[in-house]
Amino acid sequence: MKTDLDQIMQDRNLDVLLVLGNAEHNSPMYYLTGGGHVNDATLIKPRGKDATLFCNDMEREEAAKTGLKTVVYSKYSLKELRKEANNDMILVAALRLQKMLSDCGVRSGRIGVYGQTDLSSSFSMLLAAQKLMPDVEFVGESGMDSVFLQAMETKTEDEVARIRKMGQITMEVVAKVKDFLTGHAVDENEVLLRTDGKPLTIGDVKAKINLWLAERGAENPEATIFAIGRDAGFPHSVGTPSDKIRLGKTIIFDIFPCEAGGGYFYDFTRTWCLGYAPEAEQKLYDDVREVYEKLIDEMEVNMPFGELQRLTCDLFEAQGHPTIRSHEATQEGYVHSVGHGLGVNVHERPWARMEMKDNLLQRGTVFTIEPGLYYPERGMGVRIENSYYARPDGTFERIVEFPFDFVLEMKG
């Protein structure tokens, strides 16, 4: 939780957090500011002290809404900085950073750098600032494990309430998609037909999804997966917009929207076959469903998430499917991890990696369970995903409910 930040900084020997970039769609900055239209900001948080947010003058009102101490960049005269830097704009940025750090009392120590930023300008600025400030050390952390990812891993009730709200919105949209699809007529080639007589396409469905999300104050900055047939066999294929929607083919619908403006995500997947399921597709679904149910049975609070990954590989291999454990570079069978944490990032700690013994399903975590099987050459793929909250009382809450039906009866 956010209140753990100082302790985690100490554990990692970090004296200062330096966060760069926009307040929105930038998880560490969003986490500390709560969002808002504040662009190209600089946040400095020394260990044990409050953070200061530096921002463009034009956005000072938006910045003030964060409740943090704010300072406008014009405090550092651009004219004078340019003179000092002989118009080298990289040095201008580095000199300004040095002054901002100094104004926060930072002249030495280890400074962790964070933020979703333009790498080119951030990297050049940090290298130049490093030369200016021999007594500090700018350091990055791994994308799998940082101060922020560790703090974000456990959620407050307020954070869970926001994720739950996004879950409810997601369920409304998924239900609308289901009704929309099954309400269509079908031609002699088993292709769904729009009222204008043209084939219904993936692009048509996605336009509706975007609309229904926007109506509910949500957005999908990381897109939506709606993939049919062979595309469904590639776990992260988002689907081909011109593809027609047909009966009897697996459709993977993986939707992961967040609050408009960035913020908390939900993550959910169903696989559907419209009208009927051929034997091979039904078998694939049954295999995934069986593994899903076993995983839910085996889930225990405080277990390493990687243990569930190991179990998933055991179960799929026992069914005869290749896995990334049995064949590291396999493109068929079970090819991803069984879940991930969920919050202001769509993917965050805890990670379901066998080698990460310290990523536990501890109280306060919110995470997905999403086994899947993929056979692109056979034109099919199946994934089932729900998100769970490990409650303070040690029980798991499936955050929202939706039927598991694989075959959707056509009503058009």
Added chain:
Amino acid sequence: MKTDLDQIMQDRNLDVLLVLGNAEHNSPMYYLTGGGHVNDATLIKPRGKDATLFCNDMEREEAAKTGLKTVVYSKYSLKELRKEANNDMILVAALRLQKMLSDCGVRSGRIGVYGQTDLSSSFSMLLAAQKLMPDVEFVGESGMDSVFLQAMETKTEDEVARIRKMGQITMEVVAKVKDFLTGHAVDENEVLLRTDGKPLTIGDVKAKINLWLAERGAENPEATIFAIGRDAGFPHSVGTPSDKIRLGKTIIFDIFPCEAGGGYFYDFTRTWCLGYAPEAEQKLYDDVREVYEKLIDEMEVNMPFGELQRLTCDLFEAQGHPTIRSHEATQEGYVHSVGHGLGVNVHERPWARMEMKDNLLQRGTVFTIEPGLYYPERGMGVRIENSYYARPDGTFERIVEFPFDFVLEMKG
């Protein structure tokens, strides 16, 4: 243009471009790949050679759609990398980068780094890779001027066509907002009323804007400014969702959507007063409009954009307003620059900065002209913005047209 990249690399003494991050909402990666759901990719482009796109196995089909040579990350066994790095995940990333560069024939030289990325993991990886590869030098560039910003500065006809399309969509949405606002009834306090009798708020209007954009295949990843009264006096205040919409107050409506999934932007602003304009508001509007018209008269192909900024300051100062030239830290009067280039970034070269003599309104550029005046303490602000294309024949095209009306007559 993209075809200039190799020459620009040579001019800047860069041997390789290294672009990190997603294909969408990441302008250098979008520029080279054309987008698609390809996340955490690595693009390596040696000077004079084609680029190679490295991606996650699960996204290889999406990556293949870019038309670039693609290589999946599983080529570099994670198991072996972890062994080599003794499970240090930062070193794992650096070792993999070294191998990818080597497979593209890169073992020495200056490597420019780019991309909208997670700074912490990118920075740590680059520092570790720098240690592994003493014969290369990883360098960043300024956010105001890079290889990419220079190439992007001039557009092909195809790129302009996409911007024009976004302009048309923007005009449709602005027209709908205008009709929506003026169709409302008004109560005795001059507040607009919804059909349910509640006051119409900024939040209500923004929800409609998001909806109308989504319906047209557009999105607003950088938000939309719809700010009334005092908020309009802060150029980048996006507006307070709960604010009621009233007659006789300046409303700044600045909309800058892009193609869904990232891609080309449009940028447009009108300032409206609903019902009537008080004398002070009308005077402010007239001042801005007068300056806007003079700027359009003075615009010449190949002039430095900064000359227009100088002229804008001249004109506003002659009207008696403070400017950032006359008072560097002013919060009133004219406080920003008069425009910017527009493309796969909402802000890009050419910049309207007096000190940047080489940012010209050359043939092929697309840019905004957006003079404005802001008086938050007087509860008002005005900005007028249109986007222009400097055609190959040396004439300027106002990309789309919309009436300049300041006072909108209420019809509800």
